[in-house]
Amino acid sequence: MTTRDFSDNFEELTLPGVDEGEIVVIRSARRKKSISAYRQGGRIVISIPARLSKADERAIVPEMIAKIRSQEESKTPGEESLLARIDELLTELAPEITTRPISVTWRGMRERWGSCTSVDRTIRISDRLKLAPDFALDYVLFHEAIHLEHFDHGEQFSEVLGRFEDAELASAYLDGYEAAERALLAPSELKKLS
Numbered sequence: 001m002t003t004r005d006f007s008d009n010f011e012e013l014t015l016p017g018v019d020e021g022e023i024v025v026i027r028s029a030r031r032k033k034s035i036s037a038y039r040q041g042g043r044i045v046i047s048i049p050a051r052l053s054k055a056d057e058r059a060i061v062p063e064m065i066a067k068i069r070s071q072e073e074s075k076t077p078g079e080e081s082l083l084a085r086i087d088e089l090l091t092e093l094a095p096e097i098t099t100r101p102i103s104v105t106w107r108g109m110r111e112r113w114g115s116c117t118s119v120d121r122t123i124r125i126s127d128r129l130k131l132a133p134d135f136a137l138d139y140v141l142f143h144e145a146i147h148l149e150h151f152d153h154g155e156q157f158s159e160v161l162g163r164f165e166d167a168e169l170a171s172a173y174l175d176g177y178e179a180a181e182r183a184l185l186a187p188s189e190l191k192k193l194s
């Protein structure tokens with residue numbers, strides 16, 4: 001698609017339960033029949049044929065949004081499986097750590113990837129990891145689980161974390177995600193960071 005197509009044919013609409021700007025509908029002259037929907041960053045982009053009537057658009061767009069959301073939901077591990085995964089990681093990579101969390105919960109956190117409160121044995125994982133590759137999620141789960149017994153990022157902590165094979169790949173993924181997030185921030189938000 002050319003830039004011109006994009007600027008000529010896109011508009012945003014707000015639907016109930018959808019944040020403004022979250023949905024982008026592109027009307028493409030080249031697209032004859034098919035409709036596609038995909039996630040791009042925080043947005044759901046729906047591409048429809050230019051000829052589609054407004055009434056059809058109103059009927060189809062919510063269906064496509066629901067489809068994307070349910071696909072995402074089915075790919076998101078539930079909290080029970082996060083607990084089970086931590087148990088597997090500790091058993092395999094750090095058998096000397098016998099403490100287990102009592103809960104692992106998804107949390108909307110933008111500043112951190114995860115956090116652990118060792119006193120009540122609770123772990124929170126940023127929901128930005130919901131669709132992350134397994135190695136990145138595992139890395140954060142393992143990092144937080146080590147905090148159950150090693151409270152700072154000292155030598156002992158680093159030694160245990162170093163047993164995670166894909167550590168470099170996972171760090172690169174997380175750093176890249178953060179860099180992309182910063183790049184997508186509005187200039188006013190960026191000023192606050194500097």
Ligand SMILES: [Zn+2]
Binds near residue numbers: 143147153
């Ligand atoms: Zn930490």
